[in-house]
Amino acid sequence: MLQELVTAAVAVGAGGVAYLLAGARVIKQYERGVVFRLGRVVGDVRSPGFTTVVPAVDRLRKVNLQIVTMPIPAQEGITRDNVTVRVDAVVYFRVVDAAAAIVNVEDYRFAVSQMAQTSLRSIIGKSELDDLLSNREKLNEGLELMIDSPAIGWGVQIDRVEIKDVSLPESMKRSMARQAEADRERRARIINADAELQASKKLADAAKEMSDQPAALQLRLLQTITAVAAEKNSTLVLPFPVELLRFLEKAQQQPPPPPPVGP
Known part of the structure; x- marks a missing residue:
């Protein structure tokens, strides 16, 4: 009789342990648990760690809180x-x-x-x-x-x-590429035109200075010859000053001097 009682107690204890283990749950650190008891939410949201639910009555839903x-x-x-x-x-x-x-x-x-x-x-x-x-x-x-x-x-x-x-x-x-290319070409032309305008103004100022000093034109001619000769080209282009042509033209238009009158 005693042995039967011990056996029954052991069986009840084992059943209780199995029942508790069936209701044991572990919630991870990045999760939260929501318990439904017979279809209704009961209690607060379960925190991470070990928790228990009623087997066959409660249902635990875990929700991930990670991004x-x-x-x-x-x-x-x-x-x-x-x-x-x-x-x-x-x-x-x-x-x-x-x-x-x-x-x-x-x-x-x-x-x-x-x-x-x-x-x-x-x-x-x-x-x-x-x-x-x-x-x-x-x-x-x-x-x-x-x-x-x-x-x-x-x-x-x-x-x-x-x-x-x-x-x-x-x-x-393709349309956007053509538009961008046209815009870059427009800016390049504007920059070139502005450079030509500035260069023309500087050349005009230089021409005024050289017109006051005729020797400056000759010096500029010698500098140009030096620059061209430094390139070691087989052909040398020598600019001819227009002032020299005008001097020769004036010399031809002058009448020859009268012959000397003898005694």
Whole structure:
């Protein structure tokens, strides 16, 4: 009789231990636990560490609180200035209220993904091409605000949204390349014209100075000959001063002196 009682006690003890082990749970440091008892949330959110639930009655749902990096698939749209583009982005978010993330929305990851795609298409339609290419910080802030507004009720906080890439049609890329090339050519022509204008002014000033001093023209001629001879060319081009031609022309126009009269 005593042996049967001991056996029964051991069996009851083993059953109790097994029952307690069946209700034992471990929550990791980056997780929080939400306990459902007969379909209702009971108690506060369970903290990391060891915890227990009632087997067959309670159900523990663990929620990851780490930052989630979710890429937003490329969305195609038409900008406000009627340019077709494809834009993809990435959103960083994390759960701040584990109970709300489980109770208020069926799948918070899928909900954030769909909201991000819808918001990205809306941003494309409200923006111009130049804003998408050069003013991304402002667009990122607007996109983050659009996603974060409904996500607050889901227990989710949007940390950051970044536009990764803006894809343009090939025809638009060629048009932009031609425009940039034309703009660079325009600036080059303006710079060359300005240089010609400054050089012409300096040459005019030099001509005025040389006209006052005829010897300066001869010195300049000698300098030019020296510069050309230093190049060691087989052909030497020698400038001929116009003043010398004018001197010879005047000498020919003068009448010859009268012959001397004899005694």
